[in-house]
Amino acid sequence: MSDTKNNSSLTRALRGLTWARLQRAMRLGIRSLWLHRLRSLLTVLGIVFGVCSVIAMLAIGEGASYEAQEQIKSLGSQNIIIRSVKPPDDQKVSNQGSQSRVLQYGVTYLDARRITATISGVTVMLPSRNIRDYVWNISRRVDSELVGTVPWYPTMRNHRVASGRFFTENDMSGQTSVCVLGAEMVPLLFPLESPVGKHVRVGGDYYQVIGIMEARGHDTKTDDAASPKDKPTAYRMFVPLETVKMRYGEVLMRRRAGSFEAERVELHELTVKVASLDAVTGVAEAIKTVMERNHKKKDYQIDVPLEMLRRAERTKQIFNIVLGSIAAISLLVGGIGIMNIMLASVTERTREIGIRRALGARRRDIIVQFLVETVMLSGIGGILGVLLGVTIPFIVSHTAGMKTIITLWSPLLAFSISALVGVIFGIYPAVRAANMDPVEALRHE
16 A cells, blocks of 8 residues: 555656656746747747748638639539520621621520420429610619529529519519519619619619519629620529510610621520439430530530539639648748757757756756747747738738638648647757767857
């Protein structure tokens, strides 16, 4: 029993001695760093900027990737989108005086029927026509895109109604003059009141506003499908497809100086929903075959959001690797700076090391002393770098309007790497100091 008590007392004494030695090494380290404050500060800055760049670049990259993936997801992962595209040779306009011609291209209702009849796995279709025109509220005007579509548009395109309602089957069959405004248009047309129940004018026709869509990011692909000759727009007004067909017909007319041009496009966009994710790729290939067989010219474009999402995820991984590598180089440079300063410190403190060894300090004590200093330098730099790295993404989001996402693992990873850099780059100077001959060290001037 007494032997057990003696062993436990000896263990506690050894632990206390070890802790006392560590405390003494930390005090010596702090004193040494404080004596060379400017040099220590400049050394720490290398780690600070390295850690800061790791967190900030990963946050910016994560935010950019998130926005891209969200825009792709909004198209629907089980959807396949077929868009009408004007063939290159049809874009050439002759300058021989006044002329008139009708260009016919793009996706047709017959294409929709063929896809439904010949391809299994297709569950729902979403046709739409997109027409560029001005939307007026008294004297306020917005250059907008009229999207003639069907009542199940919000479900298929993951775009919900924020206020009011979307149009129904009765609105479609009755060709009623109702519309749903995109959220971006509301502050421009109705800055002081809710537009629901009010009327807007397009050309000579009036439409009653029955709802407002949720705000969402700018989808350039959907915009580009509107009118290939026109610039894309972020403002959309949704109208029943049958109403658009009644008001505009299938021939869109364009007048120019000395010429007249008309385009016949039945559908600007056709979205096909597939029964399961596994069947998306196969159905997309089948649709491509059907379209190639029935279109002599390449007047369509097939987009598969699922494939785009997978490409975006791969791009994100590559982007993170590249950014992480650049930031790691910054930390490597900071670590080299620490090693350089510690080697210089060993040379300056040769006589001090000799005195400590002569007074009974072991090699392990010398190694611990110098390692404590390097870890303190890298640790302080890591903490400051984390604080700065977490702050910079908020500044970027506020000033540049970019979305940034700070993941939990990025500050932990950056700080861990900074501490590891301090240990790795501090080992050689510490071992070199510990291996000095005490007699030679005492003779050093």
